[in-house]
């Protein structure tokens with residue numbers, strides 16, 4: 045059902061991906077940095093969608109892919125298209141994914157019809173598919189503002205010419221109209237007429253960023269993509285710029301995509317916020333819900349790092365352990381599992397997470413029981429087969445059955461330790477095909493999807509995934525999955 049009171053959707057990003065190819069050592073093996081990996085969201089006219097996350101999580105790449113300043117690897121960006129067509133596109137996408145997910149016989153003909161219908165829309169509207177000429181039209185609707193106001197203005201050009209540039213390029217305004225507009229803009233951002241006849245080096249960082257903003261809005265775009273617009277500026281200047289942005293937005297009903305790694309700035313500016321982790325959206329919700337009732341374990345950890353002004357409120361800080369995995373070699377399952385405090389057995393543990401842990405387990409100083417086992421020469425892991433192999437030192441005397449029994453007991457003991465959940469992802473320990481080897485098999489990893497857990501609150505975490513719990517055989521009713529999170533206490 046369409047709700048006509050709601051503001052219309054101005055931007056719809058669908059399955060957007062940007063993979064950077066890495067020069068591989070071996071020519072055939074292509075390696076990719078999955079900087080943006082299947083991102084989906086809508087933005088309503090007049091709202092600000094904040095995008096937050098640690099450095100390297102893909103915020104800038106997402107912004108640039110939306111702007112089409114870099115060519116996305118896959119996916120669609122629909123900007124300011126008729127509402128009926130947008131709903132039709134989304135209905136087609138839903139049907140296609142429903143059919144694709146069906147088990148058993150799928151209706152191939154139906155699927156190809158739907159796909160070809162969708163393709164027509166994509167060719168007509170999606171910024172990732174349309175011609176360069178049509179793309180230019182969209183530049184009038186969407187403009188970027190980047191972090192560094194120093195490199196954004198040509199040092200050899202007078203300010204009046206820099207501001208005039210997009211109007212000259214993208215509109216058919218007359219020179220007089222352009223001049224008038226430049227003057228009214230410069231007043232609006234709190235500078236004066238004589239500033240038009242100066243060069244960029246005569247301005248402070250904050251003033252330059254105001255000029256960059258004036259230039260971006262000179263053609264009256266409907267949407268601004270602001271990538272860390274105040275991160276390069278002093279804190280005292282930041283607030284000024286943020287206020288100007290708010291005022292400009294109000295007077296023009298502009299829509300913002302506001303990218304920042306600063307949680308407090310994001311909170312101040314955004315109506316809704318998306319939290320990114322390793323190229324994916326971990327959580328997306330209205331700002332207040334996100335800051336006061338966040339659901340994703342990563343968001344909780346991120347937020348716990350914000351200092352609280354009141355000294356008598358005590359909150360435990362969740363320390364994010366381990367490094368952010370490389371997006372060129374992301375973990376299996378949930379990308380966050382290696383750092384997640386409440387990770388479960390299905391969350392993505394794979395052989396690469398086990399090598400070091402098994403070595404520790406087999407350390408006789410840690411586990412006395414190890415002394416009754418033979419020595420192990422090697423622990424080999426096979427990520428593709430989802431197995432590890434223990435190689436028993438040559439010349440050892442042992443009884444295979446006893447060794448396996450001993451290993452199982454050790455694994456069970458480790459699984460019961462705090463932070464030992466990865467051991468519960470071990471499903472089998474069996475003799476290998478080669479003599480002197482033992483194979484450890486691991487559980488198949490589940491991959492969380494971004495799902496609407498409460499109205500307008502999207503989370504990508506298995507804790508909130510009804511299907512996951514059903515598969516685990518732990519649920520009978522369709523109760524609010526967010527209740528499940530209470531089963532897993534977190535530090536805050």
Ligand SMILES: Nc1ncnc2c1ncn2[C@@H]1O[C@H](COP(=O)(O)OP(=O)(O)O)[C@@H](O)[C@H]1O
Nearest residue numbers: 064077079098099100101102103104105106371
């Ligand atoms: N041109 C590029 N070539 C290869 N990798 C890139 C390129 N641009 C960004 N990346 C990688 O993509 C990931 C996301 O980067 P970026 O979008 O800049 O993140 P953020 O803005 O959140 O800090 C990082 O791992 C970064 O190294």
Ligand code: SF4
Nearest residue numbers: 378381384391505506
């Ligand atoms: S799916 Fe949820 S619980 Fe599992 S590792 Fe990811 S964030 Fe943690």
Ligand SMILES: [Mg+2]
Nearest residue numbers: 103104105272
């Ligand atoms: Mg960035």
